Amino acid sequence: MSIVVHLDVMLAKRKMRSRELAEHIGITEQNISLLKSGKVRGVRFDTLSRICEVLQCQPADLLEYVPDDESSQASVQR
Amino acid sequence: MQAMPTEKTPLLLAPTPMDRIRRIANLMRGMVVIGGTVFVASTLFLWFSHQWVEIVAMRDVGVDAASISLTPAAQWVSALAALVPLSVGVFGMFQVWKLFGDYAQGQIFTSQASTRLRRLAWSLIVCAAAQVLARTATSLALTFNNPPGKKMLIVNISSTDYTFVLFGVLLLGIAWVMVEATRLAQENAEFI
Numbered sequence: 577m578s579i580v581v582h583l584d585v586m587l588a589k590r591k592m593r594s595r596e597l598a599e600h601i602g603i604t605e606q607n608i609s610l611l612k613s614g615k616v617r618g619v620r621f622d623t624l625s626r627i628c629e630v631l632q633c634q635p636a637d638l639l640e641y642v643p644d645d646e647s648s649q650a651s652v653q654r
Numbered sequence: 655m656q657a658m659p660t661e662k663t664p665l666l667l668a669p670t671p672m673d674r675i676r677r678i679a680n681l682m683r684g685m686v687v688i689g690g691t692v693f694v695a696s697t698l699f700l701w702f703s704h705q706w707v708e709i710v711a712m713r714d715v716g717v718d719a720a721s722i723s724l725t726p727a728a729q730w731v732s733a734l735a736a737l738v739p740l741s742v743g744v745f746g747m748f749q750v751w752k753l754f755g756d757y758a759q760g761q762i763f764t765s766q767a768s769t770r771l772r773r774l775a776w777s778l779i780v781c782a783a784a785q786v787l788a789r790t791a792t793s794l795a796l797t798f799n800n801p802p803g804k805k806m807l808i809v810n811i812s813s814t815d816y817t818f819v820l821f822g823v824l825l826l827g828i829a830w831v832m833v834e835a836t837r838l839a840q841e842n843a844e845f846i
Contacts, residue, residue, distance in 0.1 A: 603846060607846045610846065611846050616844055616845065616846050617841065617844035617845055618844070618845045618846075619845070619846050620845055620846065623846050
């Protein structure tokens with residue numbers, strides 16, 4: 577099971593930089609980078625709520641569940 | 655109408671928990687340096703004072719002044735025996751000094767802090783055992799030159815030794831709890 581984070585896509589759609597988002601939601605830019613790359617153990621609802629408020633989106637726009645079989649097949653096809 | 659803060663009346667901010675930790679940490683480090691210096695100096699001075707050796711022999715070792723043969727060799731052996739628990743005590747105080755140095759820098763839930771706490775705990779336990787052995791060695795050294803039948807080998811365990819062991823075990827328990835707390839803190843830090 578893996579959760580894919582599409583924060584970079586939403587930032588591009590809203591033409592916002594990571595640093596701006598970090599300042600708006602009150603976390604460090606480093607944490608935003610970790611979140612974009614999916615290298616975090618989890619996201620608090622509070623943080624997710626603030627991201628959605630700033631980027632005017634839904635959690636589903638940011639997070640996608642990809643079963644392990646699909647993700648491994650996708651990496652083989654590449 | 656409320657008066658606005660000016661340069662002469664700065665806005666007073668309540669101390670944060672970290673401010674309090676820093677204050678206590680600096681206080682503890684100062685106390686360790688002063689206490690450690692006095693402890694080491696007084697112990698070294700003690701064993702070169704005839705009068706104090708007699709007092710220690712009676713009070714701590716359990717040998718009365720009339721029963722001891724205080725020769726320079728006996729004084730040196732007793733001083734060396736006292737160095738053992740003293741060294742362990744200094745090691746423990748060094749761990750306290752380093753531990754509160756870490757706390758002052760905000761490094762509280764770290765594996766290093768847990769390690770220092772464990773070392774401090776073990777130093778207390780070992781110090782208690784070392785003190786018993788030192789007193790035994792001292793009783794032998796101070797009565798070694800006595801006539802046959804008047805030499806003494808005393809094993810003296812005091813309430814202070816028990817207290818050292820008790821606090822050592824207590825700190826050891828706290829140290830293992832801190833290991834778990836450190837793991838939880840690190841796990842929490844991985845949540846954004």
